[in-house]
Amino acid sequence: MPPGGQEPTSRAPASWRTDAPVSCYTEWDPLEEVIVGIVDGAVFPPWHLSVEAPAPPDQRRVLRDNAATPFPPERVAAAARELDTLVAILEAEGVRVRRPEPRDHLRPYGAPGWTSTGLYDAMPRDVLFVIGDEILECPMAWRSRYYATSSFRPLLKEYFRAGARWTSAPRPELPDDLYDQTWTDDEAWTDEETRTDDEPADRAAAGGPSGPRFRSIITEFEPTFDAADFVRCGRDIVAQRSNVTNAFGIEWLRRHLGEEFRVHVVDVEDAHPMHIDATLVPLAPGKLLINPERVPRVPAIFKGWDILPAPRPVIPADHPLYLTSKWLNMNLLSLDTERVIVERDDAPMIAALKSWGFTPIPCPFRNFNSFGGSFHCATVDIRRRGGPVSWF
Numbered sequence: 001m002p003p004g005g006q007e008p009t010s011r012a013p014a015s016w017r018t019d020a021p022v023s024c025y026t027e028w029d030p031l032e033e034v035i036v037g038i039v040d041g042a043v044f045p046p047w048h049l050s051v052e053a054p055a056p057p058d059q060r061r062v063l064r065d066n067a068a069t070p071f072p073p074e075r076v077a078a079a080a081r082e083l084d085t086l087v088a089i090l091e092a093e094g095v096r097v098r099r100p101e102p103r104d105h106l107r108p109y110g111a112p113g114w115t116s117t118g119l120y121d122a123m124p125r126d127v128l129f130v131i132g133d134e135i136l137e138c139p140m141a142w143r144s145r146y147y148a149t150s151s152f153r154p155l156l157k158e159y160f161r162a163g164a165r166w167t168s169a170p171r172p173e174l175p176d177d178l179y180d181q182t183w184t185d186d187e188a189w190t191d192e193e194t195r196t197d198d199e200p201a202d203r204a205a206a207g208g209p210s211g212p213r214f215r216s217i218i219t220e221f222e223p224t225f226d227a228a229d230f231v232r233c234g235r236d237i238v239a240q241r242s243n244v245t246n247a248f249g250i251e252w253l254r255r256h257l258g259e260e261f262r263v264h265v266v267d268v269e270d271a272h273p274m275h276i277d278a279t280l281v282p283l284a285p286g287k288l289l290i291n292p293e294r295v296p297r298v299p300a301i302f303k304g305w306d307i308l309p310a311p312r313p314v315i316p317a318d319h320p321l322y323l324t325s326k327w328l329n330m331n332l333l334s335l336d337t338e339r340v341i342v343e344r345d346d347a348p349m350i351a352a353l354k355s356w357g358f359t360p361i362p363c364p365f366r367n368f369n370s371f372g373g374s375f376h377c378a379t380v381d382i383r384r385r386g387g388p389v390s391w392f
């Protein structure tokens with residue numbers, strides 16, 4: 001019986017290679033090599049509707065006022081120290097850590113019809129999708145992330161030379177047509193309203209919107225997705241549509257991956273979705289951490305799994321979170337089916353993880369959180385032991 005308590009429904013073929021330079025099938029197999037992001041040169045994105053839609057409503061003004069300027073240097077320095085602490089913890093746990101190369105994110109660039117400056121190299125999870133022996137550059141919907149893979153290119157070339165499959169989705173054009181210029185927040189449920197257990201039909205009866213629980217800022221003009229809108233559970237990949245991932249992007253990935261994988265699109269209740277990794281977080285086979293506000297009904301594919309509702313976040317109210325909700329407390333990094341990296345001051349999450357049988361490893365990360373992510377966002381798994389297993 002594996003530590004997660006669940007038996008796989010199919011196993012990797014006996015001929016399975018275990019020495020590939022890039023190999024990852026799940027969020028929980030034993031982690032051997034990881035890229036940890038950097039905050040050097042981090043700048044706020046230029047103002048754009050695509051940034052407004054997923055942003056917390058109370059931060060839109062801040063984002064607008066600071067557009068295309070550097071993040072406060074003292075916040076960058078404090079977050080960089082926390083990233084170095086994370087690296088030291090990972091290395092002490094036996095994980096090989098790689099880092100990207102800093103870039104000047106204020107250098108303007110563009111394509112026909114638009115210009116932009118960059119963002120940062122802090123969140124490799126969004127940028128690179130590692131699935132099986134492949135490392136894929138994502139077609140990201142934010143213009144400020146058009147060259148987001150540049151800092152990782154030295155590593156991508158190295159992995160390719162060592163035998164990895166290195167690919168890129170069709171390069172998006174990001175014209176105005178990709179963005180719904182008539183978008184407003186009025187049709188989205190507010191975060192307060194998503195805290196009900198009502199079925200969409202009940203809401204419709206009550207005069208509220210039914211059907212899609214959010215109105216995406218992006219259209220279906222071309223495929224776009226961020227890797228962080230997908231979680232890997234062996235041969236099954238769970239995806240959400242969001243303000244950066246459209247149905248076209250999910251379909252492109254589904255067809256690209258072919259028959260070895262099944263991509264399941266789930267419907268959650270997030271008024272401003274951008275990335276699934278503070279909503280549904282599989283910690284081990286048979287153990288699913290869920291956001292109790294966004295997941296009133298667990299997707300059917302997880303039938304039979306232990307459902308672990310995340311404790312409410314305890315990030316102080318005055319702590320700046322420019323780009324995300326407080327549910328970053330769920331954005332954990334599993335080193336295997338027992339060891340989990342968790343924020344040092346998050347006592348409720350540490351206690352919950354212990355009560356569920358995990359071994360939490362605390363790391364200070366509050367300053368990094370201000371940049372829009374936590375441990376899962378800040379990393380991308382390059383190698384986890386284990387092969388293409390089915391768990392559903």
Ligand code: DAV
Nearest residue numbers: 275278324325373377
């Ligand atoms: O507020 O749910 C968390 C993940 C960001 N990469 C949120 C976003």
